Amino acid sequence: MQKKKFGVLAAITLAGSVFLAGCGGGETAEEGGSGGSADPEFLSILTGGTTGTYYPLGGAMATIVENETGIDTTAESSQASAANMTALADGGAQIAFVQTDTAFYAAEGTNMFEGEKIDTVSAIGALYPETIQLVTTADSGIATFEDLAGKKISVGAPGSGTYINAEQLLEVHGMTMDDIDAQNLDFGESQESLQAGQIDAAFITAGTPTGAVESLSATADVVIVPVAEDKATELIEKYPYYANDTVPSGTYGLTEDVPTVSVLAMLVVQNDLSEDLVYDITKAIYENTDQIQHAKAAFIKSETALDGIGINIHPGAQKYFDEVNQ
Secondary structure, three states: OOOOOEEEOOOOOOOOOOOOOOOOOOOEOOHHHOOOOOOOOEEEEEOOOOOOOHHHHHHHHHHHHHHHHOOEEEEEEOOOHHHHHHHHHOOOOOEEEEEHHHHHHHHHOOHHHOOOOOOOEEEEEEEEEEEEEEEEEHHHOOOOHHHHOOOEEEOOOOOOHHHHHHHHHHHHOOOOHHHOEEEOOOHHHHHHHHHHOOOOEEEEEEOOOOHHHHHHHOOOOEEEOOOOHHHHHHHHHHOOOOEEEEEOOOHHHOOOOEEEEEEEEEEEEEOOOOHHHHHHHHHHHHOOHHHOOOHHHHHOOHHHOOOOOOOOEOHHHHHHHHHHOO
């Protein structure tokens, strides 16, 4: 039996100095950041909240990386995408899960990274679609985005990628955060608050099925508010890192497919890990997905690993993908 190692990381904030320069999209990271330093004796993979998708995937990946490289590797819970980028830049971990849109903001120094470009983190590769799910219950009466006006809505943990997703989806529906009673809750808190009737709906950006929403469906009739085709088109035209997506019938007890949009989940790494080590990490993950007991493992493929990457790719990862995708 595989062992799964999970640590608990204290909440990470976006405070702290980040030393900066621009990042180009989809190019190999600068040679100077790819090697030279000795490989660490310990690797930490930052994931997200314990009820999201990053956490179980990170646990399985930590086991795989440890088994394949011999380096003690642990998956840590965290506040997810934005906090993970900052933690890697500050040296708090070596590998992390992040949304492709959040990584792009960090590279450009926009949105939650305004004026704070991060050039010390590069990509390993894309993993799977991260579905933006506007979750509510049948009792709420909410069926459209317009129904959110004046309601208590969870928009994700402060500084999270989910918050920006919520903001941009509200925007294409002619709304802002000022039109709702925004609550900064993580996925687990959103689930509990929906169950208790303390909030009316929650934005959750995660691979489906998401643990928090599955738990909610055990006690309530879950509703996923659809994103209409014209609104999805408008969103994608303005923010091209989005794609059309669907929450399939049968998920959370749904009786029909629900159209929505998604970004991608990806893995990022500190630039100063050696090319050889990152090659080994990349190879370990992408060639052992059969050891990951989660539905999203089926999406983790070397041939699509460079899709949607908007930041520099670590030379070790690039070397692996160049070899296998010839």
